[in-house]
Amino acid sequence: MIKTLFYTFLQTKDEEDNANSTDFNHPLCPQEIEIRPITHSPWEIIRTLSIDEVWTGGKFQFPLEQIWNAMLRHQPRDVMPLTNVMIGSFQIPVNDLDTNTFHSVTLWKYPHENTFAMRESWIEEFVKRRRLVAGMVVGMYWDFDAHMLCFSVLEGSE
Incomplete structure (x- = not known):
């Protein structure tokens, strides 16, 4: 205060x-x-990583509503056709703010699931490279000026 x-x-x-x-x-x-100072937190998605999200065959899942609110509403219509978003996969650029590196990950959407998931690209580009473990807290937000997802480890040691 x-x-x-x-x-x-x-x-x-x-x-x-x-x-x-x-x-x-x-x-x-x-x-x-x-x-009480009000600090703007840009993190639209904050998640404590579970063991299912960091093992070799794991995947990072986002609820459909969370993906829509965080990033899809900011996408230009010509960049991502709606039919490709609702069923199938699409590539999104990700900026790792901690290491200042840029990556491309694939978001998958299956017709019978109400979630999007990052699988192989999540494991390779983030879990293995950053040595993420269960219990770490990660944050993500969509930078609508740069049209990319921004990622950071908020809590937990590497």
């Missing part, structure tokens, strides 16, 4: 009624208050 002074510029109704109507100079009343 941050302590600061808050100045009251307007009078309350009681102060206004009791004040002299010809005197427009009323004292400023500073009050010490505490404010």
Whole structure:
């Protein structure tokens, strides 16, 4: 919490009624208050990695609604046809913010599942390269200016 002074510029109704109507100079009343700084967290997707997401045959799954809210609504219509998104796979660029490296991962969508999944590219490009283990917290957000997913390890040692 941050302590600061808050100045009251307007009078309350009681102060206004009791004040002299010809005197427009009323004292400023500073009050010490505490404010909580609001820091914008860009992380639209925050996940504590499970053992299913870091083993060799594992996959990182995203609920359909999470993928739509985080990135698909920002994609230009000509870049990604809707039919390819709803069934099949598509490539997305990923910026690893911790290592400042760029990767391409494949998001898979099967017709009977309501999720998208990163499989082989997730294991090769992130789990093995970054030595990710279960219990680490990772964050992702879609950079709609650069049209890419941004990735970072938020908690856990490498």
